[in-house]
Structures are given as structure tokens and as C-alpha cells.
Amino acid sequence: MASVTIRDVEKSYSEHAVMHGVNIDIEDGEFVILVGPSGCGKSTLLRMIAGLEDITGGDILIGDTVVNDIEPKARNIAMVFQNYALYPHMTVRENMAFALTLNRTDKAEIARRVARAAEILSLGAFLDRYPKQLSGGQRQRVAMGRAIVRDPQVFLFDEPLSNLDAKLRVQMRTEIKELHQRLKTTTIYVTHDQIEAMTMADRIVVMNDGRIEQIGTPLQLYDTPANLFVAGFIGSPGMNFIEGEIENGWFLTADGIALPTPPGAAAGKVVYGIRPEHLVPDPAGVPVDVTVVEPTGPETDVFGKLGRQPIVAAMREGPPVAAGEKLRLTARVERVHLFDAATGRRLPTGIPGQAA
Amino acid sequence: MKQVPLFIVLLLFCVMNLTPVAWGFLTSIRQPVDAFAVPPKLIFEPTFRFHWEIWVDKGFWRFLINTAIVSIFAVTISVSIGSMAAYALSRLRSRAASGLLFSLLAMRMFPHILLAIPFFVIAQAVNLIDSYPAMIIAIVALNQPFTIWLMRSFLAEVPSELYDSAVMDGCTPWQTFRRVALPIVKPGLWVTVLFSLLLAYNEFLLALVLTRTNTKTLPVAIAEYGAEDITYWSLSAAAAIGIMLPILIFMLFMQRHLVRGMAAGAVKG
Ligand SMILES: Nc1ncnc2c1ncn2[C@@H]1O[C@H](COP(=O)(O)OP(=O)(O)OP(=O)(O)O)[C@@H](O)[C@H]1O
Numbered sequence: 001m002a003s004v005t006i007r008d009v010e011k012s013y014s015e016h017a018v019m020h021g022v023n024i025d026i027e028d029g030e031f032v033i034l035v036g037p038s039g040c041g042k043s044t045l046l047r048m049i050a051g052l053e054d055i056t057g058g059d060i061l062i063g064d065t066v067v068n069d070i071e072p073k074a075r076n077i078a079m080v081f082q083n084y085a086l087y088p089h090m091t092v093r094e095n096m097a098f099a100l101t102l103n104r105t106d107k108a109e110i111a112r113r114v115a116r117a118a119e120i121l122s123l124g125a126f127l128d129r130y131p132k133q134l135s136g137g138q139r140q141r142v143a144m145g146r147a148i149v150r151d152p153q154v155f156l157f158d159e160p161l162s163n164l165d166a167k168l169r170v171q172m173r174t175e176i177k178e179l180h181q182r183l184k185t186t187t188i189y190v191t192h193d194q195i196e197a198m199t200m201a202d203r204i205v206v207m208n209d210g211r212i213e214q215i216g217t218p219l220q221l222y223d224t225p226a227n228l229f230v231a232g233f234i235g236s237p238g239m240n241f242i243e244g245e246i247e248n249g250w251f252l253t254a255d256g257i258a259l260p261t262p263p264g265a266a267a268g269k270v271v272y273g274i275r276p277e278h279l280v281p282d283p284a285g286v287p288v289d290v291t292v293v294e295p296t297g298p299e300t301d302v303f304g305k306l307g308r309q310p311i312v313a314a315m316r317e318g319p320p321v322a323a324g325e326k327l328r329l330t331a332r333v334e335r336v337h338l339f340d341a342a343t344g345r346r347l348p349t350g351i352p353g354q355a356a
Numbered sequence: 357m358k359q360v361p362l363f364i365v366l367l368l369f370c371v372m373n374l375t376p377v378a379w380g381f382l383t384s385i386r387q388p389v390d391a392f393a394v395p396p397k398l399i400f401e402p403t404f405r406f407h408w409e410i411w412v413d414k415g416f417w418r419f420l421i422n423t424a425i426v427s428i429f430a431v432t433i434s435v436s437i438g439s440m441a442a443y444a445l446s447r448l449r450s451r452a453a454s455g456l457l458f459s460l461l462a463m464r465m466f467p468h469i470l471l472a473i474p475f476f477v478i479a480q481a482v483n484l485i486d487s488y489p490a491m492i493i494a495i496v497a498l499n500q501p502f503t504i505w506l507m508r509s510f511l512a513e514v515p516s517e518l519y520d521s522a523v524m525d526g527c528t529p530w531q532t533f534r535r536v537a538l539p540i541v542k543p544g545l546w547v548t549v550l551f552s553l554l555l556a557y558n559e560f561l562l563a564l565v566l567t568r569t570n571t572k573t574l575p576v577a578i579a580e581y582g583a584e585d586i587t588y589w590s591l592s593a594a595a596a597i598g599i600m601l602p603i604l605i606f607m608l609f610m611q612r613h614l615v616r617g618m619a620a621g622a623v624k625g
């Protein structure tokens with residue numbers, strides 16, 4: 001087990017820069033998740049840590065060792081790929097043993113480690129099967145087994161669950177989490193499923209276009225997003241962004257509708273951010289024209305218009321509403337975020353616990 | 357029931373393909389005069405005399421051995437080089453790589469006769485006429501573009517994550533090729549071996565130009581019997597039936613691999 005330090009890392013493909021100075025400190029035993037939109041460089045970063053891609057600038061350290069020029073197998077890292085990448089011509093047992101066979105580990109030791117991994121992942125019954133004889137979830141477990149037997153310092157996962165159906169994904173999510181709690185191996189995990197990120201991570205790294213937007217615990221990102229990008233990325237349905245202005249301490253939408261405003265807001269153009277779950281029905285609230293109602297079970301997502309701007313509210317209780325009706329809503333003021341309209345950065349407010 | 361029309365088509369196809377073989381076989385076990393009788397004689401005394409005569413008395417077994425030596429070496433060399441080259445080309449995504457591939461294809465388009473002449477001149481210059489190496493090298497040269505293209509098409513189907521995975525597992529580049537890439541495309545490898553074997557085994561023009569008495573191969577030897585005198589026809593038919601057998605046996609042994617390879621699904625997760 002080891003810490004991983006990513007220091008000013010840059011990456012270019014020929015002339016084309018895709019990573020512009022990334023810094024992350026990952027502690028020993030930590031479970032860190034990289035999220036971000038498609039093409040932002042998550043896989044590239046993971047592959048650089050693995051040693052599958054060259055590093056154009058900066059340093060990557062595993063423990064105290066700079067590994068920039070160390071070949072992949074000497075980094076003692078195991079990687080799980082999205083499409084599992086199991087060797088089709090080898091049985092499950094051979095797949096798991098392959099790395100150990102290559103470095104001439106003693107036969108008894110290989111058998112012992114494979115047996116242990118198979119036990120951890122309940123793969124005992126499948127050891128002599130070929131990958132094509134397994135279900136998606138079982139293949140995924142074999143891929144993890146292959147990583148476990150090597151007893152690496154770091155696990156890397158690149159969207160390991162995105163080929164599974166929704167139910168299996170939830171189950172495997174729990175299994176990976178349990179695995180981490182059991183083995184306590186430093187883990188870097190890429191996903192673009194933000195539920196996975198929120199539920200599994202010790203810390204989340206939000207990336208965008210080859211840069212880091214914010215690093216924090218799931219709740220830090222949820223409660224105090226650094227900017228509009230992070231605020232919009234975390235949470236589903238996403239945070240409402242309403243354009244308008246602060247005048248005399250009050251937020252007025254572009255249509256001139258006043259909304260509850262945290263104290264201490266400076267005058268100027270801002271974006272008002274409020275999560276759907278922090279909008280509540282209130283007879284004295286602002287009127288919303290309901291356009292679509294989507295019950296999800298635990299809550300009902302109500303889509304509508306506030307003046308001319310779209311808004312979503314997630315209702316847990318209250319009377320049922322239907323499309324075409326008017327709904328009066330108010331924002332829980334302690335949950336309101338204000339963002340600088342020009343820079344997108346979150347502005348400090350007078351609300352305790354919301355320090356910048 | 358939907359299969360019936362397909363079945364009929366395939367049946368016709370088989371009949372079409374097997375007729376010459378059957379005819380050849382029948383010719384090889386009859387007296388030449390009977391073979392050409394009009395109307396065809398359906399009842400005759402079958403004899404394997406001609407088979408014996410051509411293979412033993414006329415010493416055709418030597419040409420079979422020559423053909424076998426040339427084929428085995430040519431196939432082994434061109435498939436090994438072809439697999440390695442194809443592997444490299446399937447992993448290099450550079451312009452140079454695709455340029456190389458297309459120049460190979462262009463080489464393949466030359467008529468053999470165009471190549472046979474320079475091969476002859478070269479072989480003569482280095483004093484290799486009527487030697488195994490001359491034939492082997494020439495066939496390898498002729499066959500190489502094909503093995504590279506065919507192997508590359510199989511290797512192109514291997515997902516690159518498997519190679520990444522191999523690297524993470526600690527494979528050297530050679531091990532990635534030998535222990536991951538090659539076993540995965542094994543059915544394709546057998547298809548390549550078969551086609552290369554057919555080419556080497558049947559090669560006529562180059563053999564005609566490059567061999568004399570010592571290394572003469574079967575196709576050339578058979579061609580020398582035939583046309584001029586009707587009495588030779590039974591002999592050349594016996595030789596032609598004989599030349600088919602080794603390939604037939606090879607196909608029977610390889611059938612399982614070949615069907616899988618030709619069905620292209622060489623790689624499936
Ligand atoms: N081999 C390559 N050559 C050139 N550009 C590349 C190469 N690999 C990736 N890129 C570019 O690098 C950027 C980051 O790609 P990367 O695969 O890391 O994205 P990602 O965050 O993993 O996206 P996704 O969520 O879709 O997997 C993209 O703009 C991509 O086009």
C-alpha cells in the first residue's frame with residue numbers, strides 16, 4: 001500500500017495538450033474517485049499512473065518514488081478495465097495467475113493467492129471456466145480477482161461497472177466498497193456515474209477539460225461546490241441555476257422575481273444556485289408554472305418555469321401537482337449558493353458552514 | 357424447412373466442384389482407351405496400376421518429398437514472419453505503417469510471371485537454380501504480403517485493453533505477442549497456414565522456372581505428363597489424385613480450427 005502524488009502533471013498528444021497541470025495528493029489506503037465529462041482526461045490520467053502513457057510534464061509519485069520512468073510492471077499497480085480485458089484463451093484461474101506466472105512466483109504461492117482471491121470474490125466454482133462462459137458480473141469479478149492476486153500497492157479502476165445493468169451495478173458497487181474496506185489498498189477509480197462517486201469515494205476529484213475543478217469529500221462537493229461546474233456536476237437532478245442580480249441585499253431573477261437571499265451578498269450580477277431538493281412548497285413562495293412531473297418513487301421531480309427560466313424541484317411530500325398547474329415554492333435560504341456570473345466561482349455568504 | 361433451398365444450392369455447388377475430382381479419379385483407375393470411350397463405359401475393371409506406376413515406377417514420390425520440403429519451410433517462414441509483422445502493423449497506428457501495408461498489397465497485385473523472371477535471374481546469379489532455398493525464398497516472398505494482411509485482419513480484432521492488461525501483468529513485448537496476441541488469433545493463424553500451404557503446395561510457375569531435376573515439385577512433374585499422348589492421361593490423373601490427398605488430410609485434421617477462424621469471430625470476450 002502506498003500514497004500516490006500527482007504533481008503538476010501535463011499530457012500532450014503530439015502538439016495537442018489534453019492535461020494542463022494536475023495536482024492530487026492521494027493518501028495511503030484512500031478511495032479516490034475521478035469524475036468529469038467525457039474527454040476530460042480521466043482515463044489518460046489513470047493510464048499515466050499505470051505507466052501505459054508517457055508523462056509529458058510533472059511527476060507522479062507512488063510512495064516516495066517518482067515513477068515517471070519506471071515501467072508499468074515495476075510500479076506494482078493493478079488496473080481493472082471497463083471491458084474487463086480478460087484473456088479469452090485462459091481459464092479464470094489462468095487469468096488470475098498470469099501476472100504471477102510471468103514473474104515466476106512459486107506454484108504453491110500462486111495457488112494460495114488465487115484461492116484467496118477466489119474466496120473473497122466467490123469465484124471458486126468458476127476457476128476452470130473460460131471468460132466467455134461467464135456472465136458480465138462474474139467477468140467483472142474475475143477482473144478484480146486478477147488485480148487482487150497481485151497484492152498491488154494501488155488499484156486503478158477505469159469505469160469498471162459501466163457495462164453492467166443497473167441492478168448489478170449497485171451490487172458490484174457495494175462489493176468493491178467492501179473489498180476496499182477489507183484490503184485497504186489505495187484505490188483510484190474513474191466513473192462518470194456521479195451516484196457511484198458520491199456513494200463510494202472517500203474523496204472525489206472533479207475534472208474538466210484536463211484541469212481539476214475541485215477535490216473534496218462527497219459532502220464537501222455537495223454542500224460547498226467551488227464553482228458552477230462542480231455544482232452542476234454533482235447531484236441529480238442537477239442544481240438549478242437562475243440568472244439575475246443582487247440589489248439591496250436581495251436576489252432578483254432576470255424576470256424581476258425576488259428569491260430568499262443569504263445575508264452578506266454583495267451587489268452585482270450573479271447566478272443563484274439551489275438544489276431541487278432544497279426547494280419546498282410554500283403558499284407565500286414564488287409561482288412556478290409546472291410543465292412536467294416525474295415521480296421517481298422516493299420523490300417527485302417537478303419541472304417548470306420560474307418567469308422565463310427553467311427550474312426543477314424534488315418534492316418529498318406535499319399535495320400532488322400536475323402539469324399545467326401553478327406551484328408556489330420557496331428556497332431554503334441556508335442552502336442557497338451564489339456564483340459570480342462572470343467567473344462562475346461560488347461567492348462567500350454569511351451562512352455558517354458555507355465558508356468559501 | 358427454410359434450409360432446403362440453401363441445401364440445394366450447396367449440393368449443386370458440391371456436385372460442380374466434385375465432378376472434376378470424380379472424373380479424375382475414374383480416369384486414374386481405367387485404361388486410357390476406356391477413359392475416353394464414347395459413350396462412356398460405365399462398367400470396367402478398376403485398376404490401381406497407374407497409381408503404382410506413377411508414384412513408384414516413375415519415382416513421383418521424390419517430387420512429393422520436394423514439394424513437402426519446400427511447402428513446410430515456406431509456410432513456417434512466411435507465417436512466422438507474417439504474424440510478427442502483422443502484429444507490429446496492427447499495433448502501430450502511424451502513417452508509415454499503413455503505407456507499408458498498401459505497398460504490400462501492391463506487390464501482391466504483380467502477375468507471378470512478372471516476378472518469376474527476376475527471381476530466375478537472381479537465382480542464377482547466386483547459383484541457386486534447382487535448390488530448395490531458391491524455391492523457399494521465392495514462395496515466401498510471393499506469399500508474405502498475403503500472410504501479413506490476413507494475420508493483421510485477425511489481430512486487428514484484439515481489443516487494445518488486452519495488450520494494456522498484458523503490460524500491467526508484466527509481459528515483455530515478446531510475451532505480449534507470444535502469450536496473449538498469438539493464442540487469441542490461433543484459429544486465424546490456422547487459416548493463414550492453410551492458405552499459405554495451398555499456395556506453396558500448388559505453386560507451378562516459379563517451380564517451373566527455378567527447379568530442374570533435383571528439386572522439381574509435383575505440379576511441374578505432373579504437367580510434364582499429359583497432353584501429347586493419350587496413354588499418359590491415366591498416369592497424370594493418378595498423380596493429380598495423389599497430390600490432393602495430403603491437403604485433404606490436413607484439412608480434416610484442422611477442420612475445427614478452420615471453421616472457427618473463417619467465421620472470423622476469432623476474438624470474443
Ligand atoms: N491516443 C490519443 N491520441 C490523441 N488524443 C487522445 C488520445 N487518447 C486520448 N486523447 C484525447 O485526450 C482527451 C482525454 O481523453 P480521455 O480518454 O482521458 O477522456 P476520459 O475523461 O477518460 O473520457 P471518457 O469519460 O469518455 O472515457 C480527449 O480529448 C481525447 O480526445
Ligand SMILES: [Mg+2]
Pocket residue numbers: 042043044158
Ligand atoms: Mg475514459
